[in-house]
Amino acid sequence: MLTDERFALILDCVKHQDIVKIQELVERTGASESTIRRDLTELENKKFIKRVHGGARLLKGKLQEASVPEKSSKSLHEKKKIAQFAASKVEKGDCIFIDAGTTTQQMIGYLPHTEIVVVTNGLMHVEELLERGIKTYLIGGAVKPRTNAMVGRGALESMKAYRFDKAFMGTNGVHPEFGYTTPDPEEAQVKELAISLTREVFMLADDSKIGEIAFASFGKIQDAFLIVNELEEETVSVYQKLTTVKVVGS
Amino acid sequence: MLTDERFALILDCVKHQDIVKIQELVERTGASESTIRRDLTELENKKFIKRVHGGARLLKGKLQEASVPEKSSKSLHEKKKIAQFAASKVEKGDCIFIDAGTTTQQMIGYLPHTEIVVVTNGLMHVEELLERGIKTYLIGGAVKPRTNAMVGRGALESMKAYRFDKAFMGTNGVHPEFGYTTPDPEEAQVKELAISLTREVFMLADDSKIGEIAFASFGKIQDAFLIVNELEEETVSVYQKLTTVKVVGS
DNA sequence: TCAAAAACGATCAAAAACATTCAAATATGT
């Protein structure tokens, strides 16, 4: 049996059974255990399957990616500083938009008032907002599995019914020329619309995002008040020519 | 049996039975008690289940927990029977609406296909739907704190963009004359609109709702296929004059 | 309340699965 034949057979097994034992593969291919192991190792490197003790498993978010409670505590602390400053900008009676994402989520705990109205596209924010007794609106649309953000036509339509005093946005890239960028074009659409509906936009970005460019752009640097945790003097001045910048320090 | 196979089996048991004994798992997996204990410990650490003396329990997300104060396991079992039958009505390729509520939530675990599109107004449903890899749309609007249901103008507007093959609704009252009723007028609006956008409506009601009348009406008996857990012969015939009734028995 | 029964966590040795190495078999290129 050829190598590629074995590969096909293995992938077929995994696809149909979700999980397959090495012994079963040995039996079905007639190859030795060593060979199967080598095959599995290679298929794992090529990101086709996930090896587990005793066999291999389908590589999918089915059971694996469900829980994401892990955070690097360093970057979390940075995010908290940024979030805290951003939250201080919220005034009683404001109608604000809070973008989906982990940095913006941190804001919720620091919000200085509960007499505000919050609109968000981040499913994960809702629980904490309600817990604090804040009037919460969620925009509609398709739910993006990995990030639990609302995207798509429904999200855009649904958001057009609102106007915001302030918006707090996350971003994956901040660049003087290319502006604010994010990897997902659908999320970019939502962000772009949110910005256009808002009087005063705040962009929350930790230092790892500065100078980066992701795939989809959703705004120019001057569209938002930029909040970062740390930044060299010279870099700050570049951005300060374009917009207001606040370095919260770490 | 591989570790991951056991994990899948355990999670499956917990999801369908809410609670599972160690002995049952030993029996079903063929593994030793020690191994099952280790598995449960690990699954608890990964936040998939909650260990209890003698077994393990479903770990509900806080969003779900909030709205489900405490349910007698009897009525939960009834709900499951109803949900199971309702789920069997879903066919591959369907676009369905699933109403907010605990009974409809039970359906998700029993859905026979994942090649469907689900629209819901129930925030608590989203997590489980995505976990099963189902394409999920959430309608927009205000989030109702106690039930985590989407209501209000935004919800209505946002739903109008969809049409459904089937809808699965919960209700607080079922009455021959007054039809289906619920205490909250805002939720009633949403339900009413959902029904009007759907070809085939299923109403899920346990026996405690039969003959009851709540404040706000959202449909006549004949608007939906009625699914109940148990019902006296004579009562059944009353409703059967008006619509199709399925008694799933307990 | 108390004692028996059940469930528990910790420990340890056996078993299974593992990566690595090496030589034989096979394929490839000149």
Place this chain on the structure above:
DNA sequence: ACATATTTGAATGTTTTTGATCGTTTTTGA
């Protein structure tokens, strides 16, 4: 045909998983 590269399977020692045991804690029922 020859030398070289690749693939294969067996043998090696190592790591992970497993099931049994034991003393402790929790639950149960009188």
